[in-house]
Amino acid sequence: MSQTDTRKPTLREWLLTDTPTSRFHARMAALYNGWLTLRSNTMAMIGLGILLFLLLIAAFAPWIAPMDPLAQDLGGRLAPPGTDGHILGTDSLGRDILSRLIYGSRITLYIVTLVAIIAPGVGLLVGTVSGYIGGWTDAILMRITDIFLAFPRLVLALAFVAALGAGIENAVLAISITAWPPYARIARAETLTIRNSDYISAVKLQGARPLRIITKHIWPLCISSLIVRVTLDMAGVILAAAGLGFLGLGAQPPSPEWGAMIAEGRRFILDSWWVATMPGLAIFTVSLAFNLLGDGLRDVLDPKEGGS
């Protein structure tokens, strides 16, 4: 940003001011401060970069992908990377692996986004209501949470998918149903530390009702730790989706879901390592990116840090 000697403050100065002049200004300044903290964390920026890259790839898949992800070529099956313009080789039906990975990023993002909205949403609602109201409500909601937690995650997801029928949407639903209890636990724990604080007492003294206190005063303080947890969980979600795909209960062939691709490549893993390895690397990279970003977000969003 160039420093000029005009009387009007530059955008940077405007954002870094200690004395915001409007609601919008204050919010923008707070956001900018958060961005500066995040930017100073190199690893988090690498994670963010990878995820933005994935987003672009998913958005422009038809233009980027060199070939049709579904076009089969049985003559050129299991071609090693680099042959005939197949940069990452071909799979057992002669489909270009790179193109399949590029199209598969759409499915991955779809699953991740839906789970990232549903699971923490349900968890936040259950956890904060349970923590704030307490008593019987708390006991009942937390025992339900315990029941969900007691099942191994993949087994429960399997049961749901088996009952609902195979497919991506049902896989998303099943993963969300198994993923919300930890969020509810976190939200409840946060709520318990917040509910007796003076600032909650203070707003009670203004005659605020529980609904307002939960949504306007408790949620903003819980959401940051949930967001961090979501980004750390995303790797697990991708793997769970892959696991369901691997068992044939997630995305159905021929759709190029990364987990399903690994499942397919498993049969040739000794002779044609690239068929399973390439989607494995993709899952690994994206999981790592989410983890790195989550670590950085924790520094930015922790309310105890105060953002300054």
Next chain:
Amino acid sequence: MSELHFKDLNVWFGEGADRVDAVKHATFDVPSGASFGLVGESGSGKSTILRALVGLVPTWSGKMSVGGKQLGPKRTREFFKEVQMVFQDPYASLHPRHSVDQVLGETLKLHGFRGIDKRIEKLLADVGLGPAFRFRYPHQLSGGQRQRVAIARALAPEPTVLLLDEPTSALDVSVQAEVLNLLADLREEHKLTYLMVSHDLAVVAHMCEATAVMQNGEIVEMLSVEDMRAMRAKNPYTQHLLESASGYNPSAEQSA
């Protein structure tokens, strides 16, 4: 006429074997427009009386009335329009994610005021904060400034009674005087009734006309400010308290 009336107030925490009686048989009156102090050591139950009055502690028995109206187990919005409270620690009493504007705006909205923008500016001016502070977050404010915001929030519903729970004990000595003077001015200006809790006798002698001394949940003595300055106490505990205070702060009786 007495604005606040407490008769045989008992407050306890826990049930059965765990029951702790925090306040026992407290009876006192605060006249309208007066400033009344509750003094005692930590754990003597003085803050608990305030918390029971505003409904933050539901386990109490006895009689409490505000402006002649008897209080039941629930507090209505009309009650909070009349009685407001300033908390002890300004670092804990402001929501860390809400700007000053949000804090005051929400309070005004909850009480159904109109012309909120103008009122926020007026409130900030009342407590000696300029409009520059309006959009700041708590972490951008000092302790004294935070306490001023907390006082502005308590004044927003235009109450007649202000409960002060050790409003200066978390602040630097230099800032304490500023906040106390602000509170004294506001009382004059808005014709407020104060019920103030403190363990600092100098503060109470400066702010209040009458004082109740508490020990182990019981009111052991009522003192007027003259008695206090002259150190005329009948109860040995009160005498001890007065002596220890003057020992630490020899100028307390003159300066107040």
